[in-house]
Amino acid sequence: MADWLALDRASQRAWPALITERYDGWVLRYARGYTRRANSITPLVASSLPLARKVACCQRRYVEQGIEPVFRIVDRGPALGVDAWLAAAGWGKRDPTLVLCRPLDSTTAEARLLAAADDVDALGIEDWIDAFVRITCDGREQGPHREMLWRVATHSLRLMLQRDGQPVGCALAVLRDGWLSLLDVAVVQAWRRQGLGSLMLQRALAWGAAQGAVGAVLSVTATNKPARALYARLGFTASYAYWYRHPPI
Template identity: 40%
Template sequence: MQQTPGIAHYETLTTSAWPALASEYLDGWVLRFAQGYTKRANSVTPLWQGDLPMLQKLDYCELRYQQQGLPVVFKLTPASQSLDEALAVRGYQLVDPSSVQTRPLQAGDFAFDAAVQSSDTLSEAWFAQFVALNNVSAAHQSSARQMLGSYACPTQFATLYHEGKAVACALAVVQFNTVLLYDVVTLAGQRRQGYARRLVGHLLAWAQAQGAEKAVLQVVAANTPALALYAKLGFIEQYPYWYRRQPV
């Protein structure tokens, strides 16, 4: 794994800010388990160069996820090119090319929105909206609830309402001097009306009040509307990332 400036820092933040139910650290790699809920929380993230042979660690990861009844999934960046090549040789499928994007936060850039209801704790109402808007299956709702209720750092669970109806929700997490945004989603049929932009603006205003100086988000490269929204909000890509999934 190459030591590319900046990537290890952002990967540490984004891994920490989306908690798994259990994590195991292996010589610079983090193995994360969450009973199959989301790739991010059920994947291996290489964070830094270790000492053990790569193939030895790879064999161990395959064993551990097999014990959990899950395929091995690796979250990879340009810093892990040699691992990506080794996984390709093993037949691991490349899925969901994505982008890590950031923007600085400056006073006056964003303001609170009166149509947004938000809380620093996970409420039943917000979780119900989150489940509905993200189509979380019944089998994964218990894991999602545990994960979202486990934060020790400042968080904000936000919903934007229009005419009394929840039309968008999102989650913000502050770590170090950075706010990380997750699961910004708008109700189908209510998209392209500016709701997501208003919701993100509200969360960034909240983050500034917490002392955050920078915002970070991750977006799937194929999500063209989201990419356009974040570009308008001043986000720029820092580096790409992608997943490699073990063949069935």
Template identity: 35%
Template sequence: MGDTYHLNKRIEEISLNGWPALQSVLYDGWLLRVSEGYTKRSNSINPIYGHSMPLDDKIAYCERFYRKKGMDSVFKITPFSHPENLDGRLEELGYRKAEHVLVQTLELDSLPSPVHAEAEFSDQAGDIWLRQLAELKGLSATQLETKRKLFFGQPLNQCFASLKVDGKPVAFGNIVLEDGWAGLSDIMTDPHYRGRGYGLSLTLHLLNWAKQSGASKAYLLVVDDNSAALSLYSKLGFQTVYEYWYRVKSVASQ
């Protein structure tokens, strides 16, 4: 395996840290994450390390683990999944494929300045920022509380930004730092202000903050059918380095 494989696997580890879980269990090289059902990313099995136990026994263990919590069994399938035949075996066992995701990266050596300069930064997700997140993402009160706990439990250095127009917050985002990498997430623009470059400016504010804080590279995860986000990130020069998807079996079918 070459340098690119190992670099991308490191990005995978960093992205797991950048989007944490409330609880996790390491089971024979597989990382089982649980976060009250909020997002597949924080409630899935991540088989990124080698294993020694029989494959079907491990899958059955994971199904029991999540079934006891009343949750679907969700496997995250990456180029680093062990064993290599895992995706095919899950398909044979009735797992459906879901959410094709692109992992993209960008060097931060030549970032332009944001066009819209009125931005606020904080190392914590404040109440206003969180309320806007809930409104724009359509989160329930329970989901918002889970998101709050995920943010406040994050041990890594992070930044929450808001872009203002005439004093009104119109775009929001989060970035987290680890080992020279900056991970973008939750980039959002008020629907009434979309198409005016505010999301682009907000993202540039976050990336410039990360660069000033010591990061030299950025990464993000984006679903492959999110054309608006893909267009924004393409303008900045982000490029796909690998892809992943999920395999899901509902708790009712187990």
């Protein structure tokens, strides 16, 4: 499958920050604090400036924006040198996350799945955000989330499942660089283990395959056993991993 750098780029573009800066081989993303993924520093390629100076400069930039400076460290390449430096400086490692992927084929299995998932609704952004908040009980201010969704509006599918007239499941599928990213996947507690998560993702995969995506990609916290089991059943396997480094207290 694709190399991890291409996958990482596609995944990050599918969950766009509101501001993205490049600084000597590092990517700095800001989205008014909504999700760490869109509000973190990712060292990607080897850099030339002294690390202590660079890290201090990044910290200042995030603090000025009222955002906690957090590094997102991938488990390979020059990022590992940065990780060792941060660890020695007391930055705490949190939430190891796996990036999983699987190939898509428009001509076979995925196309057939579409029919099986025909009661999954595709919503506009405002209706989908309402459903997302009800399903996840997410108390965060949704302004940045809304802006991020608008940025991918023309190449995404916002899915929602209802039961008894109530929204019970949601998922977001975004097509970027030929890859289908799956995000914001959730089913309300009372409706779990009844195949709804699978149904929504099958619908998303069918859509991605029909759009010509070569594969699907998603991130899952390593400790999230239910989600990992669901994704394994849908044929996803691990490609690479990342974790976060938070500043010393």
